[in-house]
Amino acid sequence: MSAAEGQTKEIILRTRGVGKTFGKFVALNDISAEFSRGAITSIIGPNGAGKSTYFNLLCGAFAPTKGSVEFEGKDVTGLPQHRFAHMGIAKSFQITSVFPQLTTRENIRVGLQALVSRYDIWRPRARLTELVERADELLALVGLWESRERAAKTLAHGEQRALEIGMALASQPRLLLLDEPTAGMSPEETRTMMDLIVKLAKERTVILVEHKMKLVLGISDRILVLHHGELLAEGTPQEVRQNEAVKRVYLGQREH
Amino acid sequence: MTGATESIKQPRATTGSWYEFATRHRASIVAAVILIFPLVMPFTALAVNILIYGLYAVGFNLVFGYLGLLSFGHAALFGTGAYLCGIAIVHFGCPWYAAIAAGIAGGLLMASLIGVLAIRTRGIYFAMVTMALSQCVYYLFYQAVDLTGGENGLRGINVRTIDLFGLRLDFINPMIRYYVIAAFVIAAFFVMSRILASPFGAVIEAVRENEMRARASGYDVTKTRLLTFVLSGGFCGLAGALQALHLSIVPIEILHYETSGLVVMIALLGGMGTFFGPMIGAAVFLILENVVSVWTVHWQLIVGAIFIACVLFFPAGIWGTLIARGRR
Numbered sequence: 001m002s003a004a005e006g007q008t009k010e011i012i013l014r015t016r017g018v019g020k021t022f023g024k025f026v027a028l029n030d031i032s033a034e035f036s037r038g039a040i041t042s043i044i045g046p047n048g049a050g051k052s053t054y055f056n057l058l059c060g061a062f063a064p065t066k067g068s069v070e071f072e073g074k075d076v077t078g079l080p081q082h083r084f085a086h087m088g089i090a091k092s093f094q095i096t097s098v099f100p101q102l103t104t105r106e107n108i109r110v111g112l113q114a115l116v117s118r119y120d121i122w123r124p125r126a127r128l129t130e131l132v133e134r135a136d137e138l139l140a141l142v143g144l145w146e147s148r149e150r151a152a153k154t155l156a157h158g159e160q161r162a163l164e165i166g167m168a169l170a171s172q173p174r175l176l177l178l179d180e181p182t183a184g185m186s187p188e189e190t191r192t193m194m195d196l197i198v199k200l201a202k203e204r205t206v207i208l209v210e211h212k213m214k215l216v217l218g219i220s221d222r223i224l225v226l227h228h229g230e231l232l233a234e235g236t237p238q239e240v241r242q243n244e245a246v247k248r249v250y251l252g253q254r255e256h
Numbered sequence: 257m258t259g260a261t262e263s264i265k266q267p268r269a270t271t272g273s274w275y276e277f278a279t280r281h282r283a284s285i286v287a288a289v290i291l292i293f294p295l296v297m298p299f300t301a302l303a304v305n306i307l308i309y310g311l312y313a314v315g316f317n318l319v320f321g322y323l324g325l326l327s328f329g330h331a332a333l334f335g336t337g338a339y340l341c342g343i344a345i346v347h348f349g350c351p352w353y354a355a356i357a358a359g360i361a362g363g364l365l366m367a368s369l370i371g372v373l374a375i376r377t378r379g380i381y382f383a384m385v386t387m388a389l390s391q392c393v394y395y396l397f398y399q400a401v402d403l404t405g406g407e408n409g410l411r412g413i414n415v416r417t418i419d420l421f422g423l424r425l426d427f428i429n430p431m432i433r434y435y436v437i438a439a440f441v442i443a444a445f446f447v448m449s450r451i452l453a454s455p456f457g458a459v460i461e462a463v464r465e466n467e468m469r470a471r472a473s474g475y476d477v478t479k480t481r482l483l484t485f486v487l488s489g490g491f492c493g494l495a496g497a498l499q500a501l502h503l504s505i506v507p508i509e510i511l512h513y514e515t516s517g518l519v520v521m522i523a524l525l526g527g528m529g530t531f532f533g534p535m536i537g538a539a540v541f542l543i544l545e546n547v548v549s550v551w552t553v554h555w556q557l558i559v560g561a562i563f564i565a566c567v568l569f570f571p572a573g574i575w576g577t578l579i580a581r582g583r584r
Contacts, residue, residue, distance in 0.1 A: 059472070085474030093472070099465035110462045114474035117455035119483065125455040171474055 012037040012175055012205050013058065018067030020053050027053040028229045030067070035222075037174075040201045042208045042216035045226035046249060052094060052179065054226060055209045059091040059177045060084035071175070085114060090173035092164045094180045094209075100153035104144050104163055107152050108135040111170030135170075142166040142196065158189035165196065175205045182215065194219060213250060217241065225249070275582045282531045283449040287442045291435075300430035302546055306539045307434070307441045308499050313522040313534030314448055315363075315491025320520070321529030322452070323484045324464035325378065329370060329386030331515035332393040333489045336366040337496025338506045339397055342410040345500075347403065352415050356440070356497045363493015364486055366393065371485035375478060387513060394511040410506040427501075437498050444491055451487060452531070460484050525566055527573025536575050 013035040020028040028050040035041050045051050057064050063078040070076065071087060099107050112131045117123075139145045142162040147155055152163060161181060168176055181197065182190040197206060198219055210216045216223065217237045225233040225246050233243045240246055278285060290307065297303040316330045340362030344350040350358065370393075374385040397404045404410050418425040418436055425432050451457055462470045463480050471477050500506050509515070518541075526537020544562060549555035570577040 061472075080476070081471050082474050082476045085472060091472055093468070097466055097469045097472075099462055099469060101465055102461065106458070110458050110470075111473045113455055113458060118459060118475060119456055119479075121451050121454045121456040121483075121487070123455065124450075124453050125458055126453070128455065167469070167473065 010037045011035065012072060013207070014070040015057070015064075016068050016070070018054075018057055018064040018069060020050075020057060020062070021065050026229055028057070028064075031226075031231050032067075033224055033231065033234065035175075035205065035207060037205050038201075039221040040197070040206045040208060040219055041222045041224065042210055042220040043224045043226060044210055044213050044216060045232070047211070048228075049226040050229040051209045051211075051226055053229075055091075055177060055179050055207075058207065059089060061091075082114075085171045085173075088172065088174040089177065090168040090171045090175070091177040092161075092168045092179060092181060094183055096157070096160045096164060098152040098160055098163055098167065101151055103149055104152055104155065105132070105135050105139060105148040107163055108138050108166050108170050111167040112138075114171060138166045138169055141169070143192070158185055158192070161185065161189070161193065162196070165193075165200070169200070173204060175207065176200060177207050177209075179209045180211060181208070182210075182212075190215070275579060279531070283442075283446045286445045286532065286535065290438050290442055293438075294431065294434045300434050302542060304430075304434050304437055304502055306535075306542050307437055308495050308502060309518075309522060309542060310535040310538035311441050311444055311498070312492055312495035313519050313526070313538050314445070315488045315495060316519045317523050317528060317530075317534045318448070318451075318460075318488040318491065319485055320523050321527075321533070322457075322460050322464060323481060325481065325485075326383045326520070327374075327386045327485075327488075328383040328513065328516050328520070329374075329388075329390030329393075330488075330492055330519050331511050331513060332370060332386075332390035333363045333367050333492035334496040334499070334515060334519075335397070335506075335511035336393065337363040337493030338500040338510050339404055339410060339496075340493075341497035341500040342413045342506045343403055345413050345415065346410060352418055352501065355415075355501070356494065359497025359500065360490050360493045363489040363491070363496065365489075366493070367486045367489020368482075371482045371489075375481045375485060387516065390511070390513065390516060394508075394513075397511055398508055404506075404508075407508055409508050410500075411504075413500055413504045413506070415501055415504075433502065437502060440494060440498060444494055448491065449531070456480075456483070521563060523573075525563060525573055527576030527579070530573070530575045530579065533573050533575040537573065540574060 011034045016032050017030050018028065019026070019030050031054060043051050043054060056062050057069060060076070060079060060081040068075055068077040071089060076084065076087065099110065102110065109131050112134050113128065116128065116131065139148050142165050144159060144162055144166065147159060152160065155163060165181065178197065182193050185193060194215070197208070200206060208216060220237055223235065223237055223240045224231060225240060227249050232249065233240055233246050294300050294303040312334050316327070319325050319327050337359035341355045341359035344355040344358040370386060370389045373389060374382055377385050398406055415427050418427050425436060427433050427436065459475055459480050463475065463477055467477050499510070522537040522541050523534050525541055526535065527533030544559050545555060548558045572580055
């Protein structure tokens with residue numbers, strides 16, 4: 001469970017006092033946190049706690065209105081999102097987001113291509129055979145090899161979620177950000193996904209946003225609890241479970 | 257990994273083998289059809305029109321069908337190509353090949369200008385901004401009377417012979433004129449096929465399919481859109497230049513928003529986002545216009561009704577519907 005304890009405590013990602021306001025609404029206020037390399041860190045909290053906002057700041061989908069984000073010691077605050085992918089940060093979406101009309105394999109191949117060729121209008125892409133081979137490896141890893149020639153829109157919900165993870169992996173991230181990866185999944189699919197996440201975390205850092213606390217207690221090295229846009233608690237699953245403030249928040253709206 | 261390369265040439269869901277064959281040899285098929293086309297057409301002038309409007313629609317389709325943005329200002333790209341080609345000949349006495357190059361450059365340049373201003377908007381806003389900018393271009397050319405002839409159009413683009421490495425081709429002869437223009441159109445089709453099969457071609461479709469996902473994957477969506485729009489401008493500029501050579505005059509109406517609307521109709525009719533669609537759309541539309549206008553002066557009524565019927569019953573367009581049938 002605590003795989004990170006034996007590892008170095010190197011910090012891969014750090015936020016210093018980040019906040020985000022939408023007009024007058026303060027979605028997130030002054031959050032400072034550090035994320036260790038190689039660990040699984042989960043960000044939990046009830047609805048409207050600011051989890052998704054925080055997540056979007058981490059992956060560069062939008063810039064914070066104050067504070068800064070640091071990745072591997074570099075200040076990345078306010079960089080355009082596509083640059084985050086180039087640096088080694090990849091994300092999956094809360095609501096499934098794939099290229100619906102393209103085949104499963106082409107979805108991943110396009111993800112891979114972003115690292116190699118983005119503006120080449122002349123060479124045939126059929127020559128980039130290594131991308132297809134890498135795509136096939138990733139398809140096998142996320143369990144979609146059988147569905148490789150199907151259009152992504154025809155996949156079942158759980159398969160689309162898996163495809164999404166595959167696409168996030170395509171950019172060879174050192175940091176993988178997952179936004180509610182099990183949203184809308186059956187218990188069976190959820191178990192498969194959790195196993196996959198643990199497997200992926202062996203080779204890279206994972207940050208997970210999750211609504212259901214129970215789900216992440218077992219696999220996380222560290223947990224951040226957000227509430228009303230503030231950092232309510234932080235610690236190992238054990239510490240968080242026993243934290244009085246966390247208990248109040250989660251009991252107040254019935255733990256899932 | 258024997259099946260490994262198929263998905264690249266054919267990124268969409270698996271379909272019938274005839275479709276795969278057509279996709280693999282798409283540019284050659286177009287070339288073959290274009291070469292025999294005038295032999296089955298009643299008059300060559302119509303065949304030339306179909307070539308030119310087909311090429312215009314092919315350029316437009318790159319933005320509309322492949323990138324998924326509806327531009328209502330493509331007349332500016334087509335028209336600038338025509339005017340620059342004409343101006344190069346009339347005012348600067350350029351040879352025909354330099355004039356065509358000027359037309360392509362004009363299309364690229366105008367697309368860069370319009371693109372930089374419009375590309376951050378999307379949906380109806382993109383359509384409106386491109387339309388407004390193309391109206392600006394219309395007035396610009398309308399006012400520059402010394403250069404463009406204003407409302408009389410630019411006259412006197414007389415290219416009688418095409419010199420090709422010592423070979424003198426009689427450009428007045430309709431058949432020779434057709435094949436000279438066809439050579440450019442076929443070359444453009446090969447270039448387009450190449451672009452669509454390139455890594456960038458995959459990026460264009462990815463951006464159309466899911467902009468947010470493309471961005472998260474590491475693609476600069478704005479830059480991709482701009483580059484696609486500029487490429488589209490090159491094709492439309494070439495089409496415009498050929499139109500100027502063909503008509504010997506550039507009428508100011510070429511910049512009118514009707515020219516922008518026409519290409520939307522042609523692309524929809526043939527099948528947006530398909531390789532052959534725009535050419536088929538141009539052929540069907542112009543032949544219909546030609547045939548029906550012989551019977552009645554109210555040809556627009558009938559062609560309009562046919563167009564509406566097509567959009568209602570075959571929303572994927574003529575070629576798009578055929579592909580869908582082939583997939584079953």
